[in-house]
Amino acid sequence: MVLLSCSLIGASRGHETRRSLLLPILNKGPEIFDVTKYGAVADDKKDNVVAFRAAWGAACKNSTTQAKVLIPEGTYRIAQTLFAGPCSSPKPITIEIMGTIKANTDPSEYASPEWFAFENIDGLVLTGKGVFDGQGPAMWPFNDCRTVKQTCSPLPSSLKFYKVNNSIVTGITSLNSMQFHLHVHGCNNVSLFDLNITAPGNSPNTDGIHVSSSDSIKIFSNVIGTGDDCISIGHSSTNLAVHNITCGPGHGISIGSLGKRPEEGSVDGVTVTNCTFVNTTNGARIKTWIGTVAAEVRNVTYEGLIMYGVQNPIVIDQSYGSRVARAPSSSVWKISDVHFRKIKGTTISSIAVSLECSTRNPCEGVEVADVDLAYAGRTLINTTFLTACSNAKAIFGGILNPPPC
């Protein structure tokens, strides 16, 4: 803790002196709040929630200089945790994870569906080489609602950001989340980059990064291999930029699903560029339910994507949640101004491009240009390699393989 005595600074010596006294302190970087100084023990046994929260409280609520909460190397157990702002310390506030943080594996310990929550913080920097280990393998069985009916509430996401603005999340690894790895909700201007997001391809509902009700989120240079969407963009999201993502295994980079619940608002302004998909079930996908309250998906660009062995490289599906595959959709959601450009590679599905729009709201301004995919699946019998369209009114251009509908 750094204390500056007023008598030492001396009012008569003025501003200049105060600055020169403060400068060497500022140059030392932020003040460090090491969780082990607050009682955390890296023995992979003790629950460290009290120590972590004490270090956070001191840094966020009690520091008068820039603060950094440090989780040093070692393995720390921790139960459900909330790091809440607003912080009174000068921005930004940094959390540096060098060790491995492990979740508790008793589902009844989670009062709400997140493990680590960050709330109401303006100017958070979450960084370090460390790992958030959600211990998913112990929890995934509880996610199977067919067998575990009485306890089948949604499992926690590993990291939930709520009302976190002007912030950065970088460097860390999220391993085996119970449900979503990172959930960004109600946030503004957050960059998530250089992340390693890892879980097995068959782990249930382990979306890599799920964004909802947020504006100006930037997601780039992440390696994501998981059991559900690598990135999913939920309702009421605007101005999202995604680039340089490696996705696989996983279900691709999706907008939606949207419209399951009536309060879900429009998605406007999404660009997904320069991404690579390896053996994923989908690539670029927009999915809406039939829905009950009208809303829109508009101004979306998927461009510069490479697909390797992807099942469904390009998909618009407006009958999501319907039991019948490719059922005609009367969705109340409207999809417009969507561009699929410069997408190449291989696919294992005969329907490499599927644009299934609503009978009630045909798609408008869907462009498919320079989409060059080679079929690399089993020999096709009684079918051809094709683009499927309903109510799509698509505009085709450039090299097209499969041929346009």
Ligand SMILES: *[C@@H]1O[C@H](CO)[C@@H](O)[C@H](O)[C@H]1NC(C)=O
């Ligand atoms: C808050 O900061 C003051 C002054 O630096 C210090 O004396 C006090 O122990 C701190 N309180 C907590 C709860 O960290």
Ligand SMILES: *[C@@H]1O[C@H](CO)[C@@H](O)[C@H](O)[C@H]1NC(C)=O
């Ligand atoms: C972050 O932005 C949201 C949406 O504008 C706002 O509701 C929230 O109060 C802001 N949070 C902070 C900590 O500034």
Ligand SMILES: *[C@@H]1O[C@H](CO)[C@@H](O)[C@H](O)[C@H]1NC(C)=O
């Ligand atoms: C967005 O957040 C970053 C990181 O805190 C900050 O440097 C930048 O100024 C913010 N941008 C806007 C438009 O506020």
Ligand SMILES: *[C@@H]1O[C@H](CO)[C@@H](O)[C@H](O)[C@H]1NC(C)=O
């Ligand atoms: C990601 O993290 C996992 C688990 O810690 C590790 O095995 C893997 O090598 C990491 N991948 C990258 C690209 O850093």
Ligand SMILES: *[C@@H]1O[C@H](CO)[C@@H](O)[C@H](O)[C@H]1NC(C)=O
């Ligand atoms: C793309 O992301 C990878 C993996 O994080 C990184 O190594 C590489 O430098 C990034 N490339 C660019 C052009 O940003």
Ligand SMILES: *[C@@H]1O[C@H](CO)[C@@H](O)[C@H](O)[C@H]1NC(C)=O
């Ligand atoms: C489309 O979205 C991009 C950002 O994703 C934005 O820069 C552009 O202004 C939007 N265009 C329209 C017509 O809204």
Ligand SMILES: *[C@@H]1O[C@H](CO)[C@@H](O)[C@H](O)[C@H]1NC(C)=O
């Ligand atoms: C995508 O890649 C192209 C060609 O390599 C490059 O010109 C462009 O700047 C990249 N865009 C982004 C957003 O990374």
Ligand SMILES: *[C@@H]1O[C@H](CO)[C@@H](O)[C@H](O)[C@H]1NC(C)=O
């Ligand atoms: C993708 O699938 C192919 C065919 O099953 C397999 O040979 C290849 O190793 C897989 N690639 C990765 C990165 O898993």
Ligand SMILES: *[C@@H]1O[C@H](CO)[C@@H](O)[C@H](O)[C@H]1NC(C)=O
């Ligand atoms: C292909 O079509 C022929 C003639 O209609 C039919 O006899 C055969 O069973 C079909 N094969 C498959 C695999 O569907």
